Amino acid sequence: MLAPFRFRVNAHGSVGSVAGESFEPETPKPGWVRLRMKAMALNHLDLWTTCGIEGVNLSLPITPGCDGAGIVESVGEGTTLPPGVELGGSVMIAPGLSCGVCASCLRGNDMLCRDYKVMGHLCDGTAATHVLVPSANLLPIPGNWDFEQAAAFPLVFLTAWEMLVHKAKLQPGETVLVWGGGSGVGSAAIQLVKFLGGRPIAVVGNQMKAMKCWELGAEHVIVRSTEDVAKKVKDLTQKRGVDIVFEHTGAATWGASVAAATRGGRIVTCGATTGRETTMDLRTLFAKQLTILGSYMGRREHLWTLLDHVRRNPTNPPFRPVLDRVFDLMEYPQAQVHLEGGEGFGKVVCRM
Numbered sequence: 149m150l151a152p153f154r155f156r157v158n159a160h161g162s163v164g165s166v167a168g169e170s171f172e173p174e175t176p177k178p179g180w181v182r183l184r185m186k187a188m189a190l191n192h193l194d195l196w197t198t199c200g201i202e203g204v205n206l207s208l209p210i211t212p213g214c215d216g217a218g219i220v221e222s223v224g225e226g227t228t229l230p231p232g233v234e235l236g237g238s239v240m241i242a243p244g245l246s247c248g249v250c251a252s253c254l255r256g257n258d259m260l261c262r263d264y265k266v267m268g269h270l271c272d273g274t275a276a277t278h279v280l281v282p283s284a285n286l287l288p289i290p291g292n293w294d295f296e297q298a299a300a301f302p303l304v305f306l307t308a309w310e311m312l313v314h315k316a317k318l319q320p321g322e323t324v325l326v327w328g329g330g331s332g333v334g335s336a337a338i339q340l341v342k343f344l345g346g347r348p349i350a351v352v353g354n355q356m357k358a359m360k361c362w363e364l365g366a367e368h369v370i371v372r373s374t375e376d377v378a379k380k381v382k383d384l385t386q387k388r389g390v391d392i393v394f395e396h397t398g399a400a401t402w403g404a405s406v407a408a409a410t411r412g413g414r415i416v417t418c419g420a421t422t423g424r425e426t427t428m429d430l431r432t433l434f435a436k437q438l439t440i441l442g443s444y445m446g447r448r449e450h451l452w453t454l455l456d457h458v459r460r461n462p463t464n465p466p467f468r469p470v471l472d473r474v475f476d477l478m479e480y481p482q483a484q485v486h487l488e489g490g491e492g493f494g495k496v497v498c499r500m
């Protein structure tokens with residue numbers, strides 16, 4: 149077993165510029181537990197936390213990492229554990245922390261809480277051997293998933309579910325253009341669109357990723373290096389365009405997203421990995437009667453919904469996390485660089 153160890157962002161720098169250090173794990177306070185971590189998964193938020201975000205003042209030092217899975221090692225005094233979770237048992241982490249008592253939290257919209265914090269971004273995260281987390285953020289690991297798969301599941305599936313089901317309100321038979329089909333959230337979205345009866349059209353950077361999107365259930369795949377995405381969408385939809393555009397890439401793709409959406413279509417976005425500023429002809433917005441929807445994470449409750457769908461058919465679940473590459477925790481800085489490179493397909497994970 150590893151001696152207690154964690155990665156820290158002491159000052160913002162380039163991707164991978166995190167420092168490893170040993171530390172003394174704290175005793176969990178009431179309502180919290182301590183996990184001995186077995187795996188953590190990276191998200192683009194790890195890179196933002198490391199490099200800093202213009203206009204956002206993060207409190208440093210901080211341990212990055214939003215997603216993780218491990219074993220309940222210690223439980224705070226008087227703490228109740230969620231159903232299916234026990235001391236010594238295996239769990240995965242719901243990455244969003246909220247106050248639990250404000251109007252948004254009481255309505256179940258915890259991601260709208262003014263105190264909402266994603267682990268590894270506004271509070272210490274999962275790139276560590278030991279992690280403190282509220283008991284309410286624990287979920288049992290479904291079926292026969294290993295720790296790496298469990299760690300790779302919560303953030304991207306919760307994000308994609310919120311975007312498709314609760315923001316864009318996907319209806320059976322609708323077409324959905326999924327940018328970055330090879331990314332963690334893109335590979336989740338393709339599977340969820342299919343599960344919800346929609347028709348996913350994935351966009352990827354190369355042929356290798358295209359093959360994998362087919363395997364995940366994409367109805368069509370567009371390789372953006374060789375095809376004009378908006379034009380190809382029109383060809384594939386008899387000039388109609390798609391009902392929903394699943395955006396998370398931002399500046400580089402926004403124009404094509406607007407062009408690819410059908411009249412009355414919805415563009416739902418949760419990210420801006422290629423740039424955060426773009427322009428838009430407002431005449432297009434109203435003339436095409438488009439709806440633009442912003443989304444960030446999702447209700448913690450819906451992770452339990454997703455879990456139920458997996459548990460109903462554990463040997464052949466309707467969706468599952470796609471793993472790109474598993475690093476050792478000690479290689480977390482290299483894992484960040486690998487994620488930024490964008491050559492992989494699916495989630496980048498570190499194993500403890």
Ligand SMILES: [Zn+2]
Nearest residue numbers: 247250253261
């Ligand atoms: Zn709240």
